[in-house]
Amino acid sequence: MILQHYAPNLSRAAVSCKNCCLSEFCLPTGLNATELEQLINIIHRSPSLPRGKHLFKIGDPIQSLYAVRSGSVKVYVPTEPGEEQVLGFILPGEFLGFDGIEAQHHTCAAVPLETTTVCELPYDRLEELCHALPAVDSRIHKLIGKEITGDHEMLILLGKKTAEERLATFLLSLSVRFKQRGFSERDFNLSMSRHEIGNYLGLAVETVSRIFARFQDEGLISVNRRYVEILAMDELKKLVGDCPMDETCARVREAP
Amino acid sequence: MILQHYAPNLSRAAVSCKNCCLSEFCLPTGLNATELEQLINIIHRSPSLPRGKHLFKIGDPIQSLYAVRSGSVKVYVPTEPGEEQVLGFILPGEFLGFDGIEAQHHTCAAVPLETTTVCELPYDRLEELCHALPAVDSRIHKLIGKEITGDHEMLILLGKKTAEERLATFLLSLSVRFKQRGFSERDFNLSMSRHEIGNYLGLAVETVSRIFARFQDEGLISVNRRYVEILAMDELKKLVGDCPMDETCARVREAP
DNA sequence: CGGGACCTTGAGGCTCGTCAAAGCTGGTGG
DNA sequence: CCACCAGCTTTGACGAGCCTCAAGGTCCCG
Numbered sequence: 001m002i003l004q005h006y007a008p009n010l011s012r013a014a015v016s017c018k019n020c021c022l023s024e025f026c027l028p029t030g031l032n033a034t035e036l037e038q039l040i041n042i043i044h045r046s047p048s049l050p051r052g053k054h055l056f057k058i059g060d061p062i063q064s065l066y067a068v069r070s071g072s073v074k075v076y077v078p079t080e081p082g083e084e085q086v087l088g089f090i091l092p093g094e095f096l097g098f099d100g101i102e103a104q105h106h107t108c109a110a111v112p113l114e115t116t117t118v119c120e121l122p123y124d125r126l127e128e129l130c131h132a133l134p135a136v137d138s139r140i141h142k143l144i145g146k147e148i149t150g151d152h153e154m155l156i157l158l159g160k161k162t163a164e165e166r167l168a169t170f171l172l173s174l175s176v177r178f179k180q181r182g183f184s185e186r187d188f189n190l191s192m193s194r195h196e197i198g199n200y201l202g203l204a205v206e207t208v209s210r211i212f213a214r215f216q217d218e219g220l221i222s223v224n225r226r227y228v229e230i231l232a233m234d235e236l237k238k239l240v241g242d243c244p245m246d247e248t249c250a251r252v253r254e255a256p
Numbered sequence: 257m258i259l260q261h262y263a264p265n266l267s268r269a270a271v272s273c274k275n276c277c278l279s280e281f282c283l284p285t286g287l288n289a290t291e292l293e294q295l296i297n298i299i300h301r302s303p304s305l306p307r308g309k310h311l312f313k314i315g316d317p318i319q320s321l322y323a324v325r326s327g328s329v330k331v332y333v334p335t336e337p338g339e340e341q342v343l344g345f346i347l348p349g350e351f352l353g354f355d356g357i358e359a360q361h362h363t364c365a366a367v368p369l370e371t372t373t374v375c376e377l378p379y380d381r382l383e384e385l386c387h388a389l390p391a392v393d394s395r396i397h398k399l400i401g402k403e404i405t406g407d408h409e410m411l412i413l414l415g416k417k418t419a420e421e422r423l424a425t426f427l428l429s430l431s432v433r434f435k436q437r438g439f440s441e442r443d444f445n446l447s448m449s450r451h452e453i454g455n456y457l458g459l460a461v462e463t464v465s466r467i468f469a470r471f472q473d474e475g476l477i478s479v480n481r482r483y484v485e486i487l488a489m490d491e492l493k494k495l496v497g498d499c500p501m502d503e504t505c506a507r508v509r510e511a512p
Numbered sequence: 513c514g515g516g517a518c519c520t521t522g523a524g525g526c527t528c529g530t531c532a533a534a535g536c537t538g539g540t541g542g
Numbered sequence: 543c544c545a546c547c548a549g550c551t552t553t554g555a556c557g558a559g560c561c562t563c564a565a566g567g568t569c570c571c572g
Contacts, residue, residue, distance in 0.1 A: 077408060080497070085412045099408070102401020108408065131387060144400060145358020151407035152333060152355070152364065156341045158414035159458035163560070194519060202415035204561050209520055225519080225569080241336070419528065450551065460529050465552055481537080481551080 030135050039129060039136060044120040045069070055096075055110040055118065062100035064120040068092050071116025072191040077108045086200040088150070089113070089192055091174075093181045098147045113191040158202045166201040167211045168239040171221065175230060187229040286391050295385060295392060300376040301325070311352075311366040311374065318356035320376040324348050327372025328447040332455075333364045342456040344406070345369070345448055347430075349437045354403045369447040414458045422457040423467045424495040427477065431486060443485040
């Protein structure tokens with residue numbers, strides 16, 4: 001077994017397969033023991049990657065789908081020289097690398113924000129497996145769908161929401177995702193800078209900083225540098241309105 | 257053969273398979289005649305749909321992937337009651353319905369902006385075909401990748417660009433897409449209202465209107481209601497900068 | 513202890529949204 | 543054929559929200 005870690009100093013506890021998105025991916029949807037083993041066999045566990053060491057850059061040939069095991073990864077597109085647009089932050093138990101499905105090359109870049117470990121699923125072997133095991137195939141489709149839905153929610157955020165709503169949405173999204181993965185939903189450390197948050201949310205750094213301060217004044221949260229504590233979850237949710245980032249939008253079904 | 261049309265009064269000329277995205281999808285990537293026929297057999301050509309008659313609404317069960325044959329379709333998410341966020345406009349030869357891949361239900365809605373015909377590819381039969389024919393599978397993956405890349409470009413637009421840049425990007429995107437499909441790249445009719453354009457680009461109607469006027473004053477375009485003529489393509493392109501909407505971003509490959 | 517990266521805070525200005533009103537267009541009905 | 547209305551579009555005036563610029567503070571690292 002290759003479960004032992006190369007990294008003695010993980011910045012977060014490694015996620016066991018139980019808490020990890022991969023568990024849904026591996027275990028549940030009707031795989032028997034041998035099939036499960038087939039899947040596990042193609043997964044390559046990376047040694048720990050230091051902050052700043054890219055998983056891939058724009059233009060790199062497609063190799064693998066990645067699942068973050070511990071740490072966190074920033075996904076972004078370089079725009080003007082020295083500039084970038086942050087597309088997302090990937091937390092433990094989440095996937096990245098779908099941008100490559102189309103072409104031979106990545107259309108964005110991914111870099112750890114802190115010491116990070118990932119699981120690699122080589123695309124060629126994954127594809128074979130998708131053909132052999134419908135359950136794997138459908139899991140991949142689910143993940144892709146989530147990717148698209150997530151992008152759509154982000155478009156709503158950037159198209160319609162005010163700065164306050166954006167930041168509240170961002171904080172609640174982190175809270176929900178941490179909770180799902182067994183971390184605290186009420187307090188956590190941000191692995192990204194104010195600058196990166198602003199970039200992601202379409203705001204200037206100063207605006208992010210000011211709104212953090214405002215939220216703190218209003219007793220919604222307590223912030224100390226990168227440590228955030230949510231004091232009034234309900235108030236924060238009120239700010240967001242409907243369409244929070246990480247739940248599917250309300251399923252309003254009209255009669256035809 | 258079911259090639260005959262039910263719609264005598266198409267608002268645009270129907271796109272023949274040659275100019276249609278479907279051609280790439282059907283013909284090229286190593287399908288022989290019988291395989292090709294298999295694919296064509298699952299495609300259901302719709303009668304013409306009038307403006308406003310939804311293809312699907314949010315919450316509807318997933319049925320099919322759609323390709324627009326003639327006309328145009330607006331894809332959007334209802335947000336607050338009476339409000340919406342437009343996610344995109346689908347032109348002849350383009351696909352929609354990928355939002356459903358994840359769940360059993362659509363996460364957005366699609367409605368024709370004018371009289372429209374589409375080709376339907378039922379997901380269940382398409383899936384079978386994907387398993388049988390790798391070429392079909394890979395084509396689908398390409399389309400999904402395009403969907404994701406397109407969303408990313410939209411995030412950049414909403415996160416970084418000014419109103420002028422957004423509208424210029426929008427016009428050039430239409431121009432490129434019309435050209436690819438054999439229509440004029442220099443003049444065309446918009447099938448969407450100013451309101452819908454503004455919604456899509458994260459701008460107020462009035463702003464859209466003003467910038468159309470400004471572009472006209474500057475001699476970049478000529479606008480008459482929904483008829484747009486591009487007079488200075490190069491100037492317009494200068495406004496956009498890099499990362500135009502419908503070409504993959506420049507593939508900057510850094511040495512490691 | 514000093515330098516650099518990051519964060520905060522303040523002042524001012526610009527872009528764009530809001531509100532209001534009027535023009536245009538197409539459709540309907542007298 | 544014209545009058546009228548609804549919906550879309552345009553234009554203007556105003557103000558708010560957020561960005562830019564600038565300066566000072568804090569933390570971390572060597």
